[in-house]
Amino acid sequence: MKKIKRSLHFFKIFLLAAIFLLSFAFNGISADKEAKILEIYHWWTSGSEKAAMDALIGQYLNEYPDVTVLESPVAGGGGLEMRQVMHTLMLAGEAPDSFQSYPFGLIPYWEADMLISIDEVWTDEVKEAVPDVVEDMCKMPDGHYYAIPCGVQQAGVFFYNTKIFAENGLTEPKTWDDFWNICETLKKKGIDPIALGDKNAWPLTYIFRTLTASQGVTYYEDFINGKVSTESHLQLVDTLEKMVKMSQYYNSDHAALTWDEAMGRVVTGAAGFSIMGDCGAGEFIVAGKEYPDDFGAFYAPGAADIFGVSLDVFALPKGTKHPVQAMNWFKIIATKEAQSSFAGPKGFIPARTDSLMGEGFSNYQKDESAVHFKEAAYYRPGMWSGTPATFMGHLQDIISQEIGINKDAAAAAKAIARIVQETDWPKQWDLTP
Amino acid sequence: MEQGKKEKLIALMVILPGLIIIFIFYYIFTGWNFIISLTDWEGFIPSYNIIGLKNYIQLFHDSLFWISLKNNILLIVLFVPGVIIIGLLMAILLDQNVKGEGIFRSIYLLPFSLSFVVTATLWSWMYSPRDGIINFILQKMNLESFQQGWITSPQLVMYCIIIALIWQFAGYSCIIFLAGIRSIPQTQIAAARVDGASNITIYRRIILPQLKASFITSFIVFMCFALKAFDFIWVLNRGGPGYSSHILGITMFKETFSFDRFAYGASYSTIILLLSMVIVIPFLLRIYREK
Numbered sequence: 001m002k003k004i005k006r007s008l009h010f011f012k013i014f015l016l017a018a019i020f021l022l023s024f025a026f027n028g029i030s031a032d033k034e035a036k037i038l039e040i041y042h043w044w045t046s047g048s049e050k051a052a053m054d055a056l057i058g059q060y061l062n063e064y065p066d067v068t069v070l071e072s073p074v075a076g077g078g079g080l081e082m083r084q085v086m087h088t089l090m091l092a093g094e095a096p097d098s099f100q101s102y103p104f105g106l107i108p109y110w111e112a113d114m115l116i117s118i119d120e121v122w123t124d125e126v127k128e129a130v131p132d133v134v135e136d137m138c139k140m141p142d143g144h145y146y147a148i149p150c151g152v153q154q155a156g157v158f159f160y161n162t163k164i165f166a167e168n169g170l171t172e173p174k175t176w177d178d179f180w181n182i183c184e185t186l187k188k189k190g191i192d193p194i195a196l197g198d199k200n201a202w203p204l205t206y207i208f209r210t211l212t213a214s215q216g217v218t219y220y221e222d223f224i225n226g227k228v229s230t231e232s233h234l235q236l237v238d239t240l241e242k243m244v245k246m247s248q249y250y251n252s253d254h255a256a257l258t259w260d261e262a263m264g265r266v267v268t269g270a271a272g273f274s275i276m277g278d279c280g281a282g283e284f285i286v287a288g289k290e291y292p293d294d295f296g297a298f299y300a301p302g303a304a305d306i307f308g309v310s311l312d313v314f315a316l317p318k319g320t321k322h323p324v325q326a327m328n329w330f331k332i333i334a335t336k337e338a339q340s341s342f343a344g345p346k347g348f349i350p351a352r353t354d355s356l357m358g359e360g361f362s363n364y365q366k367d368e369s370a371v372h373f374k375e376a377a378y379y380r381p382g383m384w385s386g387t388p389a390t391f392m393g394h395l396q397d398i399i400s401q402e403i404g405i406n407k408d409a410a411a412a413a414k415a416i417a418r419i420v421q422e423t424d425w426p427k428q429w430d431l432t433p
Numbered sequence: 434m435e436q437g438k439k440e441k442l443i444a445l446m447v448i449l450p451g452l453i454i455i456f457i458f459y460y461i462f463t464g465w466n467f468i469i470s471l472t473d474w475e476g477f478i479p480s481y482n483i484i485g486l487k488n489y490i491q492l493f494h495d496s497l498f499w500i501s502l503k504n505n506i507l508l509i510v511l512f513v514p515g516v517i518i519i520g521l522l523m524a525i526l527l528d529q530n531v532k533g534e535g536i537f538r539s540i541y542l543l544p545f546s547l548s549f550v551v552t553a554t555l556w557s558w559m560y561s562p563r564d565g566i567i568n569f570i571l572q573k574m575n576l577e578s579f580q581q582g583w584i585t586s587p588q589l590v591m592y593c594i595i596i597a598l599i600w601q602f603a604g605y606s607c608i609i610f611l612a613g614i615r616s617i618p619q620t621q622i623a624a625a626r627v628d629g630a631s632n633i634t635i636y637r638r639i640i641l642p643q644l645k646a647s648f649i650t651s652f653i654v655f656m657c658f659a660l661k662a663f664d665f666i667w668v669l670n671r672g673g674p675g676y677s678s679h680i681l682g683i684t685m686f687k688e689t690f691s692f693d694r695f696a697y698g699a700s701y702s703t704i705i706l707l708l709s710m711v712i713v714i715p716f717l718l719r720i721y722r723e724k
Binding site for chain 2: 083256
């Protein structure tokens with residue numbers, strides 16, 4: 001009987017302790033709501049990315065010095081890892097105040113009614129300052145704005161080593177014949193023509209995206225609208241066959257390198273050129289190289305008049321604990337000062353065309369990327385920014401398996417046509433106004 | 434209330450929280466996973482209709498499922514015997530009254546105590562074709578012709594994974610067998626020695642036959658691990674290159690969380706569960722029968 005009493009006594013103590021701890025937890029939640037905190041999730045973890053993020057947060061803290069900014073960087077895979085982290089947080093009702101995404105990566109949350117529109121951030125002044133394509137990319141299919149961009153990164157640039165080109169009598173190609181001639185010339189000289197680092201699979205798909213744009217803006221528009229749905233589509237097959245042909249010009253250890261290691265080969269002159277977004281220029285700049293003396297940039301034949309717009313945006317999830325701070329965060333990002341302070345160290349160009357590109361910007365950003373942004377005849381959303389994330393995931397697997405390993409353009413075309421048919425295409429782009 | 438009844442009531446109260454938690458988080462969710470696998474749930478919104486066994490029919494027509502299953506089988510066929518044999522040999526060596534046995538035991542067990550994230554990262558460095566230690570050593574030994582892409586080669590990647598996993602689990606396997614060997618009464622071994630039995634005979638006739646429980650335990654543990662393996666491969670190379678090292682767990686994860694095909698991913702989970710049960714249930718039945 002004594003034993004029973006003692007057990008009951010312990011049980012009561014256990015219950016009291018549990019209630020005591022739970023009361024602390026609830027107290028913590030209510031206190032948290034009133035705290036001046038801004039919790040952000042993003043995937044920028046490298047040196048330049050951190051510098052850019054620090055500059056952006058600095059702009060915010062200048063205006064709101066009493067707010068504590070809690071950053072949660074999730075490293076890896078161009079945001080693929082963070083997508084999974086955000087899925088878990090959103091489903092658990094633990095969404096942060098704001099998170100980074102590609103514009104189209106927001107679609108599943110929007111469909112699930114998990115986002116809050118930020119129309120009030122998109123004032124007439126902001127709309128006036130950004131190109132239509134950027135504005136359009138920040139809207140969801142309901143026509144409301146759900147995202148604000150930190151800057152624009154140009155997609156699909158061929159960065160080359162000017163010394164290697166000069167030594168071999170090569171110039172920027174205007175046609176595909178010129179392009180294959182460059183590859184053949186460098187290969188004969190024992191230099192890897194194309195540096196590729198597809199350890200993380202996506203850089204190979206990145207080339208597919210770039211070549212898709214080289215088929216012309218109308219075809220690109222059809223592709224991102226889900227209209228290229230037959231395996232015999234001439235431009236799809238041509239794109240994939242070019243990829244197979246390209247594979248003979250890659251460095252043999254491409255599967256073991258990351259994209260920046262591959263770009264490093266171009267920097268040192270071990271390879272002729274590499275295909276990447278504007279961030280590729282950062283590898284040259286970090287190595288003390290100057291544009292246009294040490295490195296140059298060209299576009300795929302057929303894509304010179306098209307600017308590939310890749311956007312990293314921030315969005316506002318429902319159920320956020322600090323909505324006021326979050327909205328202020330978006331308003332700061334939308335200012336031209338914040339755009340400049342972030343884009344400079346990040347290697348981007350500001351999404352607002354009225355932002356200054358002063359000392360913090362390299363010659364490449366000012367004289368190549370910004371000029372192309374201003375003068376391009378067409379703007380295309382990058383594929384990650386313009387198509388469903390699930391489609392891109394499948395596309396990456398197909399390119400990696402059928403092109404990267406099997407070198408089978410027909411099998412890749414068949415598989416791509418199948419996933420195009422299976423995908424829901426919630427948004428239709430109009431790139432040829 | 435009678436004392437016996439009260440004691441039973443208290444015992445029930447004590448185990449009830451654990452039972453409830455196991456029931457909810459294991460049985461209910463496993464059941465829920467199976468129900469989801471019978472639906473058409475795609476996308477972030479949990480809205481779905483029951484579509485019967487369509488996901489399973491699609492799965493059996495999906496070449497990626499067969500690639501993943503084939504890789505899983507390869508993992509089972511090579512990893513499980515490999516880790517058991519090497520663990521057993523290590524246990525036999527440790528049983529030779531070596532000096533500093535505790536230190537060796539700790540060294541052998543160390544890889545197992547490391548997280549898969551750490552070991553996968555270590556092995557990805559070692560397997561690196563350009564600056565990995567394996568190719569570096571081969572180069573120093575003038576064996577350049579043996580240098581390989583290792584984890585970047587679709588033909589070699591699964592074998593590279595199996596070797597790394599055997600390295601990681603061999604210490605754990607060794608401990609299981611060492612415990613088994615040490616539980617054998619020394620009198621039996623001493624008696625055999627008196628009868629003039631050699632060491633090999635002692636192991637063959639006395640020790641190995643009494644390690645049946647250790648063999649079965651290791652077999653089940655490593656078999657289940659091989660079926661559920663995910664984290665090591667995910668960190669090492671995300672199941673690449675292409676689909677070369679996709680196993681069921683990797684494909685299930687990608688279908689569910691990368692492609693938001695929750696129902697289809699759930700059907701993969703159910704298949705993994707069924708395969709595990711095929712292994713575990715006969716084992717449990719055997720234990721009950723022996724008792």
